Amino acid sequence: MAQEHIALLLDDACLTVDELAVSCSVSREWVIEHVQAGVLPAESGADPAQWSFTGRDLLRTRRLFDLERSFDANPELAGLVTDLLDEMERLRVRLRRAGLPPD
């Protein structure tokens, strides 16, 4: 039988700035710039070595990068679109909860 691999749940803040950068194929500087621009959430403290990120932050980072690349968007605009997409998803969940169709 093939070996079974154990998956780790990424729950709370658990990724370093370097791990986040590697997993999203962006540079460390890219992450720092986006934290400083306020579009990625930062832990307290100015030292990037002390920052930690959640699994949700990782998904946000990938979405930001994708928007910036596809549309040559600046970080603030990509951040705004990402916030709107999150808000849309939150409202879709509420629609589902109320038993209403998405459209």
Add this chain to the structure above:
Amino acid sequence: MEFKDYYQILGVARDAPADDIKKAYRRLARKYHPDVSKEPDAERKMKELNEANAVLSDPEKRAAYDNVGQSFHAGQEFRPPPNWDAGFEFSDRGFSGAESADFSDFFSELFGSRMGRGSPREHGHFRSRGEDHHAKVLLDLQDAYHGASRTLTLRTPQTDARGHVKLSERALDVRIPKGIHEGQLIRLTGQGSPGHGGGQSGDLYLEVHFKPHTRYRAEGRDVYATLPIAPWEAALGASVKAPVPDGAVEVRIPEGSQSGRKLRLKGRGIPGSTPGDLYLVLEIVLPPASNPKARELYQAMERELNFDPRRGLGA
């Protein structure tokens, strides 16, 4: 393998200037962006657009593609001629090797040997970590309570003995521990791309979503389940057995309950260091008035109870 006409995919002429290609890509990327598009098949279209853009927005890849593609049209059977790329140097711009796993076999055949890692002579003596991969996985809500084993099929770039990269499918048996919730990420260490020059392998990240269920729905770690009850159980109170995601539980329905009332079972939601709660949402189901006896009982209630649910609504 079918020839892919990237110009046709982006809807531009073969001699379109770079600026027109960029505009066409952005226009279509907005139309088919999977987060907002209402077009059927938006996700597949978006991958196709990304692939066409990865080639046509890169002057080196575009030139090589034009060179090999001038005698082919869309859908035609295609085999790249030997040494078709002689004289071209590709650099990796913008799209990682992990992303190119989403691209077609046609792309992989033409550019696969360079995506994400450069040519062996550039990187041969470097030690570097393999890339991380990302995928989504659909689970049942019950899996969050018990954990689950799944066999995932993944497309990953693999390097052959000549340094060429081909997409290959591989099966991976994964044990997902209990306590997972909607939208959460899980990591499989070392299951991304292999490293180079003895470097560490990348990781595989899986984003978890639950399949829709008729009775259960999760919000974070809290779980909501509908509990159908009879009118007399609601009116008089009762102890009933309620099916829940991890089995069944005996609950007390308080006297005078209405539809929509929530009963909270603390700590019976998705397990974790702080487990969620389970909410049973009461739903009163009327017995059908489908025989004379049942009709007689409803008529007796109408006569005896003096009940008007619209009292006070001003009608």
